[in-house]
Amino acid sequence: MNLFSNNKKHPLSEISRELRIDILDTVFKAGFGHIGGSLSSIDILVALYFSKLFDFNRDHFILSAGHLCLSHYAILAKLGKFPKKLLDTYSEFGSILQGHESIDVPGVEYSSGSLGQGLSFAAGLALGDKDHHTVCLTTDGEHNEGQIWETVMFANKYHLGNLINIVDCNGIQIGGYTDDIMPLKSLAAKYIQNGWTVTTVNGHDFNALHKAIIRSKNSTIYPACIIAKTISGSGISFMEKNPQYHDVKSLPQNLYLTALDELNQK
Amino acid sequence: MNSIKNNNQSIRSAFGDTIFELGSAMSNLYVVNVDLKTSLSLDKFANKFRSRFIECGVAESNAAGIAAGLAKSGKTVFLTSFACFSPAINWAVIKQSICYQNLPVIIVGSHAGLLSGDLGATHQMLEDVALMRTLPNMSVCAPIDANETTDIVKYLAKTISPAYLRLVRPSTPIVPKIKFTPGKSQIIQSGSDVTVLGYGPVLLQSLEIKNFKLEIINCSSIKPLDSETILKSIKKTGRCLVIEDHQKNGGLGDAVANLILSSGIKCKFISLGVDNQFGQSAKDWQTLYDHYGLAKKAIINAIKKLL
Structure with a gap:
């Protein structure tokens, strides 16, 4: 699958490429980071933040999977929420850019890291602020957590039509492939059975993401779930679908340059 | 009880x-x-x-x-x-x-x-x-x-x-003249022999003990802890008894022990609580307080040890 095939002429594709480089640079300099999921989720975040479908000064974005913070940091820096050079301090002592994101970061509404909690928080926020949308980003691996399913039932009961949960389904979690760690079977079926409006999309196709978001926003009575099929490490060939790159403790310079070269040629 | x-x-x-x-x-x-x-x-x-x-x-x-x-x-x-x-x-x-x-x-x-x-x-x-x-x-x-x-x-x-x-x-029971002040403890009985600290109804048993001059302090604000009121009393009595319907580990007793040690005040100290055990059913919780050493008898024994 050429993940850029559908995006070549899309105006957001250049932003996405630029932010992939920011993520790669940040991980290389820090010698640490959850790069696989950050790269699989970046197109989703670009679609959310740059499609003009939401105003996150009033609408809410909750990153439930806090380890994907690198993609969120790159977005927020691009938006000017903090100076881009701050990315160089990622995970350093005293930096607001921790290894999992916190509300100390301008533009962040929820401190996350312990999986499964953000969707509950998002549902509570959606219940308390019905005039705006609350968008939550979770992952497929995160759906191992029972709390997620408590919230799936809750959102149906309270008709949270202003809640959208986007699931970054890259098939990989920290211990390996999701199918091996804990098979999820059909996520779509589970959400549909619980009364959610479900849309399954290619999570790297901006046109498809755009349509899915509009459909989800139009689901005003029922909560909406977008199941975004993505590729872990997307955009960097040797990282793609490779569980070793769920997170890295260091990134050798030769691999960094190879990856950078590939992103520069996109 | x-x-x-x-x-x-x-x-x-x-x-x-x-x-x-x-x-x-x-x-x-x-x-x-x-x-x-x-x-x-x-x-x-x-x-x-x-x-x-x-x-x-x-x-x-x-x-x-x-x-x-x-x-x-x-x-x-x-x-x-x-x-x-x-x-x-x-x-x-x-x-x-x-x-x-x-x-x-x-x-x-x-x-x-x-x-x-x-x-x-x-x-x-x-x-x-x-x-x-x-x-x-x-x-x-x-x-x-x-x-x-x-x-x-x-x-x-x-x-x-x-x-x-x-x-x-x-x-x-209702305790006369109880008044909650945020962050503060309330002296509900003045005395000079032993400072008795606790929270919740388990502390009420100490009010029934009449043979000693107990200074009984209701620590309804467990955190923040009213160190001023507590230390002032302990400085006066030189003896401290903490009672709580909770594990001894990690409860008010631990917090007060830390407070006293950090203050440098010398005092005798006993903490009564459930001692690293699980509870169990009983039709009458008096039975449970007797069994786990939280009843009036255990409090009196502790006071005698402190005096």
């Missing part, structure tokens, strides 16, 4: 009545519940303020997250359950989604301690104070009677940070 057994006012009812009263005055007050509405005396609130009574079903983790999200949207939220479920099951959610965000959620853990009686070990929450007082941003309160419950609930409804409120199951 007969005075407790025969008494007439329910801490739980005081909680429910106060929440109901506040519900009219505060349009932003929400109650999040986990299928324990009647047990926490919340029927009146739930019936009158339907849109602000959020029933999560038997799902404490989600309930804590919902409470946090509601608080983020500007609501004042009471998260209500038994202490053995909340904060026991959902502690990690309370830590991350409530405390770390510093949101105004009041976690109400009812049926705490051995006083839950016949429900047995799984329902006798003896670790909640330990769990909650270690969390940054969290304050911890435990009323001694129904009147203090009302005062504390009214105070907590106006706070802007997380709090834990520990309640007990049975009806208990």
